[in-house]
Amino acid sequence: MIRKAExxxxxxxxxxxxxxxxxxxxxxxxxVVVKGLPSxxxxxxxxxxxxxxxxxxSGGILNAIIGSLYIAGGASLLxxxxxxxxxxxxxxxxxxxxxxGNITRLSHDVLFGIPSIVYGAxxxxxxxxxxxxxxxxxxxxAVTLLVVPIMxxxxxxxxxxxxxxxxxxxxSLGATRLEASRxxxxxxxxxxxxxxxxxxxxAIGDAASxxxxxxxxxxxxRSLESPAATLPLAIxxxxxxxxxxxQSRAYASALILxxxxxxxxxxxxxxxxxxxxxxI
Numbered sequence: 001m002i003r004k005a006e007x008x009x010x011x012x013x014x015x016x017x018x019x020x021x022x023x024x025x026x027x028x029x030x031x032v033v034v035k036g037l038p039s040x041x042x043x044x045x046x047x048x049x050x051x052x053x054x055x056x057x058s059g060g061i062l063n064a065i066i067g068s069l070y071i072a073g074g075a076s077l078l079x080x081x082x083x084x085x086x087x088x089x090x091x092x093x094x095x096x097x098x099x100x101g102n103i104t105r106l107s108h109d110v111l112f113g114i115p116s117i118v119y120g121a122x123x124x125x126x127x128x129x130x131x132x133x134x135x136x137x138x139x140x141x142a143v144t145l146l147v148v149p150i151m152x153x154x155x156x157x158x159x160x161x162x163x164x165x166x167x168x169x170x171x172s173l174g175a176t177r178l179e180a181s182r183x184x185x186x187x188x189x190x191x192x193x194x195x196x197x198x199x200x201x202x203a204i205g206d207a208a209s210x211x212x213x214x215x216x217x218x219x220x221x222r223s224l225e226s227p228a229a230t231l232p233l234a235i236x237x238x239x240x241x242x243x244x245x246x247q248s249r250a251y252a253s254a255l256i257l258x259x260x261x262x263x264x265x266x267x268x269x270x271x272x273x274x275x276x277x278x279x280i
Contacts, residue, residue, distance in 0.1 A: 032258060036251030044252055049218045056243045061253050066220050067228035068257075070136055072204035075143035076151075079199055082144070083151040084192075088181050091159045092167070105156065111149035117208035119146045124212035137224035139214025146209050147199040154198055158191025159184060190272040197268040201261050207232035231257045 047060035086104075094101045123142030132138060162184055170180040185192070207230065215227030216237075231253060238250035 029258070032251055032254045035248065036253070036255035039245075039248040039252040040255060044249070045256060048220065053218070054237055054241055054246060056241075056245050061229075061231070061234050061249075061256070063218055063220050064229040064231045064234035064253070065256065065260075067136070067139075067214070067217075068204050068231045068260075070221060070228060071139045071143055071210060071214060071230060072200050074136075074140040075147055075203045076196055076200045078140065078144045079148045079151045080196060082148055083155060083195075086152055087155045087159055088184070090156060091162075092177050092181050092184065096164070105153075108149045108152050108156075112153055115208070116146050116206050117211075119143075120209040120212050123209065127213060133225070134213060134215030134227050135225045136214060136221045136228040139210040139228055139230070140224075142209045142213040143203045143206065146206060147203050150202055151195045151199045154195035155188070155192055158188045158195070162187050193268050193272050197264060200264055204230075204260065205232060205257065207236060231260075 043058065044060040045065065046062060047058075048063045049061070050057055050059035053059035090101050090104060120142055123138060123145065126132075126141075127134070127138050166183065166187070167180050170183050175183070210228075210230050211233065214230060216229050216233055217227040218229070219226070221228040235250050235253045235257070238246050238253060241247060241250075
């Protein structure tokens with residue numbers, strides 16, 4: 001009787017938690033859609049801000065859309081180039097319970113939990129030390145530091161699920177560690193895509209790390225040395241305005257950001273299903 005009561009209690013608790021999470025998700029999405037859709041128009045996504053855009057005049061946020069894609073895409077690519085060799089080293093060249101591997105994973109767990117404003121402050125300090133100005137490159141570097149721990153831990157968890165016997169079989173057939181790495185990668189392609197998605201989503205939605213490093217500009221960045229606007233900062237500046245029309249544009253900007261993340265998520269799922277055929 002007591003066991004049935006406990007089971008019923010935890011079942012109700014899980015259902016309530018699920019309803020709370022799903023309900024919160026739909027509440028956030030519906031709020032953004034209801035408040036942002038009336039202000040969403042073609043000018044918002046095809047034009048850069050005119051003079052006085054943030055005080056109610058005409059224009060759009062094309063500069064912020066392009067800047068966000070540049071920073072998030074560049075940071076995700078750079079993070080992948082850094083993370084993949086580290087994860088392969090942890091899972092191919094080190095033993096499962098290697099002290100170095102445990103320390104490395106613990107370090108990335110700590111870095112994972114550091115607030116993004118700390119990465120922004122650290123990136124700004126480095127830029128000041130080298131005499132660099134706020135720029136697209138500064139934003140990419142700061143966001144890369146932010147998403148590297150996310151990408152490493154996500155890919156590492158996926159690679160650790162691959163049976164060790166698969167690598168042993170590769171070695172028994174005369175494969176080198178580099179060749180074994182290729183075998184491992186074929187099994188974890190969907191997981192790697194998911195890690196890239198998580199990193200891209202975190203990168204494109206973060207504001208604190210680019211506040212001091214990427215700066216803000218009403219123009220589309222033409223080089224790595226140009227300052228770059230981002231959607232989160234554009235949303236923040238519009239919400240800070242006392243003008244109601246500008247605040248409504250902020251929700252339209254948030255709707256655009258949500259749509260971009262949704263589009264990336266759908267694309268990643270399609271690619272994941274396509275590459276899942278390589279898994280054993």
